[in-house]
Amino acid sequence: MQDSTFSDVSKLDLSGLDPLKFDPRKNRFDEPAKFLPVTFVLCQIGGLWFVYMFHHCLPLLRHNETFSHARAEMIAFNFVSTMLLICYVKSILTHPGSIPEKTADDDVWNLVAHDSRGSGADASGTGLHETKRSGEARHCKWCAKYKPDRCHHCRVCRMCILKMDHHCPWIYNCVGFGNHKYFFLHLMYAVIATNIIFWSMLRTVKNSLGSDTPFVKMFSLLFGASLACLLGLLVTVFFCFHIWLTLKAMTTIEFCEKSMKRTSYDASAYDRGFWGNIRSVLGENPALWFLPVNPPSGTGLAYASTEETPLRLSQDVEVGRDIRKKTHEKGAHKPTSKKRSSSAGTGECGGSEASSSHESE
Ligand SMILES: [Zn+2]
Numbered sequence: 626m627q628d629s630t631f632s633d634v635s636k637l638d639l640s641g642l643d644p645l646k647f648d649p650r651k652n653r654f655d656e657p658a659k660f661l662p663v664t665f666v667l668c669q670i671g672g673l674w675f676v677y678m679f680h681h682c683l684p685l686l687r688h689n690e691t692f693s694h695a696r697a698e699m700i701a702f703n704f705v706s707t708m709l710l711i712c713y714v715k716s717i718l719t720h721p722g723s724i725p726e727k728t729a730d731d732d733v734w735n736l737v738a739h740d741s742r743g744s745g746a747d748a749s750g751t752g753l754h755e756t757k758r759s760g761e762a763r764h765c766k767w768c769a770k771y772k773p774d775r776c777h778h779c780r781v782c783r784m785c786i787l788k789m790d791h792h793c794p795w796i797y798n799c800v801g802f803g804n805h806k807y808f809f810l811h812l813m814y815a816v817i818a819t820n821i822i823f824w825s826m827l828r829t830v831k832n833s834l835g836s837d838t839p840f841v842k843m844f845s846l847l848f849g850a851s852l853a854c855l856l857g858l859l860v861t862v863f864f865c866f867h868i869w870l871t872l873k874a875m876t877t878i879e880f881c882e883k884s885m886k887r888t889s890y891d892a893s894a895y896d897r898g899f900w901g902n903i904r905s906v907l908g909e910n911p912a913l914w915f916l917p918v919n920p921p922s923g924t925g926l927a928y929a930s931t932e933e934t935p936l937r938l939s940q941d942v943e944v945g946r947d948i949r950k951k952t953h954e955k956g957a958h959k960p961t962s963k964k965r966s967s968s969a970g971t972g973e974c975g976g977s978e979a980s981s982s983h984e985s986e
């Protein structure tokens with residue numbers, strides 16, 4: 626497995642590549658068909674907004690006895706809808722974050738720059754939690770880069786995504802370090818909006834059934850309420866799952882890896898405690914948690930006590946290469962497996978063993 630990986634890396638043609646400019650995602654807008662789910666979601670939001678405003682709020686505003694609560698509902702609904710739209714657009718347009726390209730004084734993540742044969746660096750002492758079984762740093766054969774913790778390659782985006790949660794076709798984007806907050810808030814506002822629509826419109830729907838309401842209006846109200854109910858149920862379950870993941874300091878990928886390995890869900894290496902875990906998704910300032918600004922600080926390259934990872938990885942690449950060279954010269958073919966350092970003792974979380982499966986993606 627390793628040999629084929631290494632030979633694949635050595636076969637990569639990077640000659641025409643300007644690492645400072647290379648961004649496979651810039652062609653994203655050349656594939657309009659992949660924006661169909663986004664269009665579908667926008668149509669649903671627009672349709673529900675139209676039904677709620679024109680068949681529920683505006684008729685109630687015409688009567689004195691229903692004016693005040695209709696106005697309150699309309700203001701609340703439009704505020705939530707606006708926030709929902711902003712969060713949705715930001716989760717589509719915000720880059721989830723990728724491994725930095727080579728710069729003049731920093732090419733620490735560049736696999737080929739460190740070892741033209743594509744051999745991996747020994748990860749012990751780098752502060753990386755997630756390593757291969759052999760103890761080497763994980764790398765991506767498609768991007769020819771070392772992978773920071775929680776980073777995975779996305780086949781759709783054709784790049785490695787920092788703190789990758791999952792690829793979401795409904796936003797035609799990956800959910801990762803850069804846009805996780807916007808994705809989380811867009812779910813939250815979707816839950817609130819669908820609940821407002823369903824619960825406040827029930828009476829209007831009931832009234833429309835027993836009167837001489839025009840068929841189109843009655844159908845629109847029924848359809849709107851049913852759609853809001855169905856979407857509300859789905860989004861609420863999904864949102865609850867994401868709240869749970871956030872409190873457990875896990876991404877969806879890490880949850881799936883733990884499920885497959887049947888390990889405890891309480892053993893995340895990135896657990897910062899209850900409030901710390903919320904801050905790592907919604908940002909440091911609680912006053913701005915529910916607004917689509919102030920995403921979490923940091924680079925997305927290192928977590929917990931691993932802030933110095935890049936430098937140490939760089940040094941370790943050289944050390945690891947020397948060790949392998951000497952081992953090779955001696956003709957020893959022992960595996961380089963080592964006990965992980967104490968800081969990496971929770972290696973069962975994240976993609977240590979599973980890294981190979983993600984590399985092949
Ligand atoms: Zn990659």
Ligand SMILES: [Zn+2]
Pocket residue numbers: 779780781782783791792793798799800
């Ligand atoms: Zn993706």
